[in-house]
Amino acid sequence: MRALNLKKVCWLIVGCVAVATSGCTSDDANDVTKPPELVFRDESVTIRVPADTKFAEIWDLTLAEWSGATGAETNIVTDESLQGPSQSADVLVVPLTEIPRWIEQDQLAPLPTSIRDGSALKWLDVFYGVREHTSQIAGAPRIVPVSVPILVAYYRADLLAAKNLEPPKTWTEYQKLLATLDEWAPGLTAVEPWSPEWRATTFLARAASSAKHPDQLSYEFDIRTGEPLIDSPGFQTALELVQQAHPYLDDDVVTYSPEDCRRELLAGRAAIGIALESGPNETPLPFGPKGSTSETAIERAEGIELTIEPLPGSARVYDQSKSAFQEFPEDRPHRVTLTGFAGSGVAVSKTAANSQAAWDLALQLSSKDVSQTFPPPLCSPVRESQADMPAIYAGSLLRPEEQGAWMNAVRTSLSSDQCITELPLIERDRYRKVLSLELIAMFEGDATPQEVLQRVAGEWQSITESLGQEVVRKSYRRGLGFPAP
Structure with missing residues (x-):
């Protein structure tokens, strides 16, 4: 203390x-300065x-x-x-x-x-x-x-412009950019933070736009029952896109934090990435998942130009109440910002x-x-x-226009009425650990997205039952901002 x-x-x-000013005259000789x-x-x-x-x-x-x-x-x-x-x-x-x-x-x-x-x-x-x-x-x-x-998306603006390409608005368009990397960014890779500490966050940020309907409050859990929703079709769709993206990602992404992804982008080795800014001193992010363990200094390659955008959205969003997907315009997709x-x-x-x-x-x-x-x-x-x-x-290695683009991406994302807090409930680390351990099967095994998420849902339900389903339901409701009757 x-x-x-x-x-x-x-x-x-x-x-x-008071002593220094005691020589000043006063109209009232008895006037005393009061504290x-x-x-x-x-x-x-x-x-x-x-x-x-x-x-x-x-x-x-x-x-x-x-x-x-x-x-x-x-x-x-x-x-x-x-x-x-x-x-x-x-x-x-x-x-x-x-x-x-x-x-x-x-x-x-x-x-x-x-x-x-x-x-x-x-x-x-x-x-x-x-x-x-x-x-x-x-x-x-x-x-x-x-x-x-929040996590945001980084793109090589100079390479996109050379091929008359635009940053993607949806995860489907994002996947098309990954699949055509050899055409517009030959020799370069794509990076996302899939280290054990960041894996759950990256997936939940990617999945939010297809699994969180704008008219519904529930995301990872049902706020009415406390049951997990992690194996719903919206999450499965998101994990299918992750599975499709994996072959185009850098081989080392299973060890990468956002700091590592940002390093690869600035070094000119990656053309697409998901990362964040933590300040001008390139200091690791406090109060969150563990950052990079790399001792490699972050340096910027000459000639590269970056643009920074909010994470892509989805043109198909799963509606829990109707058990069906709702379509959104491709040029105005549904976006959700993951915080917390x-x-x-x-x-x-x-x-x-x-x-x-x-x-x-x-x-x-x-x-x-x-x-x-x-x-x-x-x-x-x-x-x-x-x-x-x-x-x-923003980091000092970004140019002023890039810092401005990052700020605009943050402002746009955090000004949205679709912000969701990551697992805002008791024992959140236990749920995150299960999700992280099961997601690695997408990179190291032959499990399907449905199989992976069904296992996650089963283990989440076991944790919920050990804590008390009503306790979890109330905790999740409170974490989302609502009273827990």
């Missing part, structure tokens, strides 16, 4: 200023942060300013410090993957209406999909988002000793210049006001 008691220092500064009213005098606010982070150092100045202005003390504790029953916290920096655990413990307070409507937070500045989906938990917004990374596999937000505990002080500090940390309190990659674009500053959040 680290305590920051800065009131004495702040009053010393105030006193020095400002300290609204949270003698309060103490505890901040919980994930382990192995340096927030105590990063926030030195911010916390000093807030303490000096309010009179409150601040303490920072790490995640391990909160495991004991006597420990508590007021303000929480919560990885998005941990939200189900905190919700199960009924720890996260909803954002007060006065704060959502106030000028300090500027809630409507947050991208619509993040505001209305990712931040919505158990019937109310409970997270002030700081980082919501990494990233973080700031929340306030329901048990905060002084909720007003806790929310005041939470806003100080998350709604001002967030790139100062959460330097990239701890933050990513989540607001409209960040959209004109792509260089702050």
Whole structure:
């Protein structure tokens, strides 16, 4: 635990200023400068942060300013410090993957209406999909988002232009580009993050547009029953396309993270890829699946030009209520954005000793210049006001126009009303592990997509039964933003 008691220092500064100005004349000889009213005098606010982070150092100045202005003390504790029953916290920096655990413990307070409507937070500045989906938990917004990374698609713009080709709008068109790589990008490969840590995320991001109908809430599970939907026809269609793509992917993709895919694209060895940006320092993404284990430096080849787009969509989407596919126009396919596999937000505990002080500090940390309190990659674009500053959040190896294209892809994806959180339920890692282990059969065996997903569904159902199907149903509903009756 680290305590920051800065009131004495702040009053010393105030006193020095008073002495320095004591020679100034006053119309009232008895006029005495009064210190400002300290609204949270003698309060103490505890901040919980994930382990192995340096927030105590990063926030030195911010916390000093807030303490000096309010009179409150601040303490920072790490995640391990909160495991004991006597420990508590007021303000929480919560990885998005941990939200189900905190919700199960009924720890996260909803954002007060006065704060959502106030000028300090500027809630409507947050991208619509993040505001209305990712931040919505158990019937109310409970997270002030700081980082919501997403996977996007990278293409060699120079090679596409040379053959009068356009980036694909659907996964079917994407597959056609893969199948014709030798014609428009001879000698180059395609890369996607299929390492054990990323395999589940890559598949769920690929499958979302064909398995998540725009008029339905359920995705991986049925929110009415808690039963898994992972073997539904929409998921099978997506896995069939993965199977068709496999022969055209780099042989090493089963070990690749998004960082590895991005390296291959910038090196000029890949013409198509799925990856993400984590900041100008090329730092691995925090609070998510494990990144690259490669020690190879990322370098950019000369002469290459990239364009970055949202992940493709689908022209055929499975409708669970009708047990049939619905067709969408090829030029306006259905797209779904997968979030929640990494990233973080700031929340306030329901048990905060002084909720007003806790929310005041939470806003100080998350709604001002967030790139100062959460330097990239701890933050990513989540607001409209960040959209004109792509260089702050994108890798420095991208050219300015490429950084702008990436920002536009992120903005478009996160502004959609079709954002879905990856497996937002208790014991999510157990479900992810099963999916990852079974998906490798697509690369190493002869199993069909139907067989693979039926096995996944069976193992997911076993996990669900061990936890209690009603418990899982309620947890999944809460994770998707709805109350759990």
